[in-house]
Each structure stands twice: as structure tokens, then as C-alpha cells.
Amino acid sequence: MNGCAYVDGEFVAPEDAKISIFDWGFLHSDATYDVAHVWQGKFFRLGDHLDRFEASCTALRLDPGVGRERMREVMHECVRRAGLRDAYVELLCTRGRPAPGSRDPRTCTNRFMAFAIPFVWIADPDKQKRGINLIVGTPQRIPPGSVDPRIKNYHWLDFVMGLFEAYERGGETVVLTDGAGHVAEGPGFNVFAVFGRAIVTPSSGVLEGVTRRTMIELAEREGFDMQVRELGVDELRRADEVFLSSTGGGAIAVTQLDGVAIGSRATGVVGPVTQRMQDAYWALHEDSRYTEAVRYG
Ligand SMILES: Cc1ncc(COP(=O)(O)O)c(C=O)c1O
Known part of the structure; x- marks a missing residue:
């Protein structure tokens, strides 16, 4: 390697x-x-x-x-x-x-x-072009009262079992809930849902991802109504667009939830807000306020 x-x-x-x-x-x-x-x-x-x-x-x-x-x-x-x-x-x-x-x-x-x-991708660039199929997994994300998800940890058996389930159901990755119908997060990423001009991401039960923070800042800068609050799984199913945020790929488009197309676009077509967030995220990699050149010597 x-x-x-x-x-x-x-x-x-x-x-x-x-x-x-x-x-x-x-x-x-x-x-x-x-x-x-x-x-x-x-x-x-x-x-x-x-x-x-x-x-x-x-x-x-x-x-x-x-x-x-x-x-x-x-x-x-x-x-x-x-x-x-x-x-x-x-x-x-x-x-x-x-x-x-x-x-x-x-x-x-x-x-x-x-x-x-x-570099390790959550979904490689080819998959990102058509968006991925996200499965809502059966395991409950380990409760914040047991392991604080804001501390980056290796308590991943729930995610790993969820990944097996996702692959068996034809999906590419999994999102877990808090067991009470609210979206938590997935193995290596936070979740965002778009409803018109509003963008929602769960407020609790999640790692405060550096990419999540970047997406929140970008959404506010781009004039979206950015909402950090509880996000129901039912709501997620009604979203116009869904995307994931991770150091392993930025804003990753989700075009199917449990195999059902998200929004009114044809399956495999990435939504305009996701595309805008993706472009804005990679553009920040050219901004010296966010980057630090590797000392290759
Ligand atoms: C459980 C979990 N949530 C969210 C994230 C996303 O965090 P970041 O944007 O800092 O990569 C990760 C990253 O590995 C993670 O493991």
C-alpha cells in the first residue's frame, strides 16, 4: 500500500x-x-x-x-x-x-x-455524477447519552451492520436514525436535505463534521435558509434533494432513498442545489484562508 x-x-x-x-x-x-x-x-x-x-x-x-x-x-x-x-x-x-x-x-x-x-472517497467521482442510493438502516445509532457523537470515535458496529444491510438492499451506503424517526448520520458523513430554498441538517446525535460546518457556512453565504434542527426520516423522503457531507468527498449527491428517486428529477440526475454546494466546496480549496500547502521540501 x-x-x-x-x-x-x-x-x-x-x-x-x-x-x-x-x-x-x-x-x-x-x-x-x-x-x-x-x-x-x-x-x-x-x-x-x-x-x-x-x-x-x-x-x-x-x-x-x-x-x-x-x-x-x-x-x-x-x-x-x-x-x-x-x-x-x-x-x-x-x-x-x-x-x-x-x-x-x-x-x-x-x-x-x-x-x-x-484519498479515500465515500463515493467515487463516477458514482457522484449520478448520485448514490442511500438506505435507511435498521440499527439505531448508538445514543448520544452512551457515546457522545461529537467526539470522533470507533463505535461503528451499528454502522457496519447497517452497511451490510445497505449492500443487501442494493444501496451504496447507509444512514442511521436515533430510533425515534429522526435522521442521525452515516459511516463517515453528515446528512443534508433540501426543500426549495431551505437546507436542513440534523442538530443533534451527530459528529459536528468539518465538512458539515463548511456546508452550513456556504449555504448561508449563498443565501439559502439554513436550518440546523431535527430532521424526520419522513421529511427526508419528501426532500427535493439530499446530499451527504464528508472529508471523503465534500457534498455527495444522493439521488435515491431506499431505491426510490428523490425529488421530481429522473433517477440519477443530481439536483441543482447539491451541484452548487459541490462546486462551492471544491472552489474553497483554492482559497488560502482554508488551505495549507504541504511542506514537500
Ligand atoms: C460518524 C461521522 N459523521 C460525520 C463525519 C463527517 O465529518 P467530516 O466532515 O469532518 O469529515 C464523519 C467523518 O468521518 C463521521 O465518521
Whole structure:
């Protein structure tokens, strides 16, 4: 695999990036992470990803043991060593291993890691041209009272079971609900619904995606009536357009929900608002206020 990782203070090839099976990150999903992307040689909103990663570590009482500037340097260096122009760049902090014979998390030595690999899409550009078929999955998203979704986490069994269901039902990805008829989020993305000039995204039970924030800012700038509130699944079915937001692709068009065409367009035709958000999102990648050139040296 092409890429570069940073483990135990060293830069290594992806196949040499390993952790102990006794690390609670592996045994208990006891970890946090963040993912930024590099597009055409530039990080996008890197400061926002670092902010969120630091906040997640603090909330989970994890100490990555490295400061913000070192994290930034490590990310640049992973991309530089991998020689990637378009990259998926992840930071991780795991709980680590407890003292021998102990189950006390306070005895764990937390571990910081990072890696850069080629860009990973939620839906590749070909699929994005015709939009995807989103399935409303059966599993309930893990409740915010159990695991705070604003902390980026690996509690993904609900999503993974939902993905199996989506593929069996002919879909391309899955969205989960809060179990009471409201849209939550999906594996790696937030959800937006368009109703005329209004754009709605769920207010709670979700990760506050960096792309979600970008879409909210863009929608306001473009004069849409941006609403951050509860979004019913029934409402989603009546939307004119639906799109997903993710670091893995920006605004990703959804043209079918459970196999039924969204809005009044023919199946596979991306709606005008989604197209506008997509174009505006990628245009921001040319704006120096949002980008940071990779230090290729
Ligand atoms: C559960 C979940 N929701 C939403 C998102 C989108 O967040 P961002 O826009 O920061 O990529 C992600 C990203 O991985 C995610 O894992």
C-alpha cells in the first residue's frame, strides 16, 4: 500500500504500522481519531481538524503526549514521505495498555499515531455524477447519552451492520436514525436535505463534521435558509434533494432513498442545489484562508 505512518515516534511504511493487540484501542475501541484531507497538494481546514482532535482527546481523558505543532508537522511529514498530492490523513490516539494485571484506565500509557494514504472517497467521482442510493438502516445509532457523537470515535458496529444491510438492499451506503424517526448520520458523513430554498441538517446525535460546518457556512453565504434542527426520516423522503457531507468527498449527491428517486428529477440526475454546494466546496480549496500547502521540501 502506498502511504506513510507514524508509530512510536517513527515514520514507517504502512505495512510496518502495527499496534499491540493488548492496546485498549484495539480491545475496547478506546480511542479517538480525526481525518483531514490533502487535495492537490494542500491540506483543507487543517486547523479545524486539529481543534476537533484535541477536543476529542480532552473529552476522553486521552493524552497524545505531543503538542499541536508536532501533530501538524507529523501530518505534513507523512504526506511528504508518501509523496501524495491527494491524501487521506488520519491522527489517532489510543488508550494503550494498562499496567500488568490492572484494569484501571489511569494506568494506561496513551499512544499517538498518524498516517497518510491515497484519498479515500465515500463515493467515487463516477458514482457522484449520478448520485448514490442511500438506505435507511435498521440499527439505531448508538445514543448520544452512551457515546457522545461529537467526539470522533470507533463505535461503528451499528454502522457496519447497517452497511451490510445497505449492500443487501442494493444501496451504496447507509444512514442511521436515533430510533425515534429522526435522521442521525452515516459511516463517515453528515446528512443534508433540501426543500426549495431551505437546507436542513440534523442538530443533534451527530459528529459536528468539518465538512458539515463548511456546508452550513456556504449555504448561508449563498443565501439559502439554513436550518440546523431535527430532521424526520419522513421529511427526508419528501426532500427535493439530499446530499451527504464528508472529508471523503465534500457534498455527495444522493439521488435515491431506499431505491426510490428523490425529488421530481429522473433517477440519477443530481439536483441543482447539491451541484452548487459541490462546486462551492471544491472552489474553497483554492482559497488560502482554508488551505495549507504541504511542506514537500
Ligand atoms: C460518524 C461521522 N459523521 C460525520 C463525519 C463527517 O465529518 P467530516 O466532515 O469532518 O469529515 C464523519 C467523518 O468521518 C463521521 O465518521
